[in-house]
Amino acid sequence: MERIEVLKTYKLYIGGQFPRTESGRYYIPPGPDGKMLGNICQSSRKDFRNAVVAARGGLSNWAKRPAYNRSQILYRIGEMLEGRKAQFIDELVLQGSSTADAKTEVEAAVDRCIYYAGWCDKFQAVFSSVNPVSSSHFNFTVYEPVGMVAAIAPEDKALLGALGTILPIIAGGNSCVLLASQSKPLCAITLGEVLATSDLPGGVVNLLTGFRDELLPFMVSHKDVNAFVASDLSKTDLTKAREESIHNLKRIIHHQEDMATAESPYLILATQEIKTTWHPIESSISGGSKY
Amino acid sequence: MPDPNPWNYSPAPESAKQAKIATRYEHFINGKWTAPAEKDYFNTTNPSTGKKIAEVANGTKADINLAVRAARTAYEGIWTQMGARERGKYIYRIARLIQERAREFAIIETLDGGKPIRESRDIDVPLAANHFFYYAGWADKLDYAFPNRKATPLGVAGQIIPWNFPLLMAAWKIAPALATGNTVVLKPAETTPLTALKLAEIIADAGLPPGVVNIVTGAGDTGAALVNHPDINKVAFTGSTTVGKLIQKSLAATSKRVTLELGGKAANIILEDAAIDQAVEGIVNGMYFNQGHVCCAGSRLFVQESVFDEVMWKLKRRMDTLIVGDPLDKNTDVGAINSKEQLKRIQSYIKAGINSGAEIYQPACELPAAGNWCVPTVFTNVSQSSIIAQEEIFGPVLAVQTFRTVPEVIEKANNTPYGLSAGVWCDKGARLFQISSNLDAGVVWGNTYNQFDPVSPFGGYKESGMGREGGLHGLAAYLQF
């Protein structure tokens, strides 16, 4: 007798847990051949709010990790991804990619993890500065994570776009809540499973599925969100985002680059604050003895 | 044997003779003094006497249009065509000319804004010259500032500056914009337009091509016309958080780049092992510098309980020695409040502080009869939730709170929407850097306060702004890649 396949229930990833949406709502995005992809959670603003709380909770731990440790965890994400290549390829194919394209995308995703893993403990050295002030002070400028970042994954390239958005954010010590591609949500959820087994502390990355139109207003207006990142907003949405950002002067970062292909340390800097510290340098007071 | 006669300082006023001030100033557009389209002028007054100094053109949309057109033409026709090194040499010239006329600038800054001549002479003017000198050198070295990236200018920058450091803020805005190859339309604050207009004289003397720097004077409407002009590519604003937010909103639908340098309510934290006398000096510099009209003023003082009595005793004594009065007197420590409106605002905060049950201390000092004056003020027994501990007062009013432990003070210090600056006083390096790295602030002064330098980036976290000014990191605000 033929074995009955066990189907997967797609969930959200919040605070290291895999809940379904509190709203009980779901949507069924169609695949390319019209076949339903599954009952995907249609996250509510409350799910977003909960994810922000989780991300805020995950932030201090993550921001304070040594850069080397963050680097190893990003590398670990790459390792875990490599191990589940087949699953991601299957999902990408389900979502409409050719097998060859899917394979390329997954491999690029693994490599993207390794790329940013390497930057974790290097970008600070490349972009920080020691500033030669005229007074007797030691003055240096370093980057610090901007904090809790809400992000929207590009609609295309479900895996690489999502990872390309998340990785520079977390490489720099931020936590984030990512809204997955609305039409191609499968890999984002599976990505949560990878993250959950990658030594990444719970809450650092939180993944939601649902409708961009519904969640965007809350993502850009929530006053405990320090920055908002996206790359394929419509002009109307971008204007809305900028207008709503003023409640807490949220940083609105709308990348010009295609997040599926772009990789650069400047993308890490996009969600960094710049801190300059001063401290006096004393000099010797004495001229010494003559006798 | 003790001599009963007190020894006090005689008046030592700086002579204002060196300052050449015209009775009327026009806009500086396309290298020429240009009368306002509406033929409307407003007065700029000396806040220490209330007397009119000069009248200044009131800018309207028509004037802004003219200025932006000049800046655009200069951008496309001249400034971007010129070699970067030549561009730098023009900026160096400006720096040198400011140095040559430093005394005149200091006097006018003090006359127009009310700040003590000691500060305009020793801080504002030299730093402004230094700022031009610093950024001049960047003009032909931008390729080294952004590894693996090609930087190009944005175009025309619209810049709006506040009244607390009129010349210095003009320098902070103009110098990096020019060095990166942009052209500029600058709007100075309406209560302090004179040094920017004197700077226009220098820009003309330096032979800068017409239209590269344009200065249009006026109030909020003039600024709004500039911000909303369709042909500017960049807005740089320093001022209140409220206005900053309005600007951000009004530009939401455009592709204009924005940097905002906004308000603050900085924590200045004194730990028990600090060098208390120097910390007290830092409290005074942090709060009473420029009458407290400083966005990064250390207006929330946190003192560890074990040294609270000593700190307050010393602080009050030090405040007793502050000389409040004629800003032109070389011995004056605290000058005049910039405007009547600002004075009223400060006074209402002082009243609110008293009503909140906080304990007020003001040193005894005689204030001049005319002009806008506020005695340096400190409130103790202040609640964290009190309005004087929450809102930016922008005047010489300090709110003191105590704390017991380091985690407690970090939490209290960060418990504000602002994040511009902070101070930490602690003799133990390990602890100082623990605190400094946990403060949400763009500038942290360890065992010092209110230090500024052109090489040092300045700017805020959270609602204190976006972007940096100064240093290598100040270049990015005027470039695209």
Added chain:
Amino acid sequence: MKNQSAPKAAEHARHKITASPPVDQVGIMERAIRFTTRSIKDEAKREGLLRVLSMIDLTTLEGADTPHKVRQLCYKAVHLHDVIPNLPTTAAVCVYPTLVKTARAALGDGGPVKIASVATAFPSGQGYLDLKLEETRRAVGEGADEIDMVISRGRFLAGDYNYVFDEIASIKKASGKARLKVILETGELATLDQVRRASDIAIAAGADFIKTSTGKIPSAATIPVTLVMLLAIRDHHYKTGQMIGMKPAGGISTAKLALHYLVMVRETLGQEWLTKHWFRFGASSLANDVLMQVAKLEDGLYQAPQYFSKD
């Protein structure tokens, strides 16, 4: 009982000494510069200059000092520049112990000018304690009103603060009624933290004055060093109500600089200290520069040194 409590108190004082507060040198320098930007004009200048004259310990401390030289010094202390009427006398003359007798004979008893004598193996302090005590007693016996002792910097730098404390306390006892000035020789103490610690030790051990320098090494009184010492005096006054005097010495040779010191004392300790009872300048050439400035205020002309007698 009494004998037991005294050492205990001393022990307590010593314990406190080792916990001198930290000093931030850059902050001190910044404050110091602020004093020098005060502009002293007109009446404030005249009054300040006269006050400086009245605070000078007119000093000669040379191997070549002779009775004749000291007698001239004493005359000058009383008659600074008789061309200008109503000038004050200097606060004191300062001489080696062997010349105290000469000075006393020249100045007589009960006059306005005190006699200060260096003692305790001045300037190095490298001497036997019993000889230092004897030297102190002899100088006082021969007419010194004030003793300017040096601390044992070698012991201090070796960390033997108790020794330094005890030595000062014993010299204080040997000084009897004479006021004791304790010279820290700050130029040998290397850091302002050390200057503060030495100041605290000297004050706790009974100094009436603390004094910066012997004038015998290149690094003598400076505004920052003096400020640190003034702050030690102020803290002591805050805690105990007791006033201690201050004497910067060496390197202050211009009227302008002396006025900066007055500004510093005024703004750090207050008006009460602006008298010769609580503040002195140890100087040999300062008086003439101040006199030239006073004369300039009198007749409006820029002066030349040859119109003012050197000794």
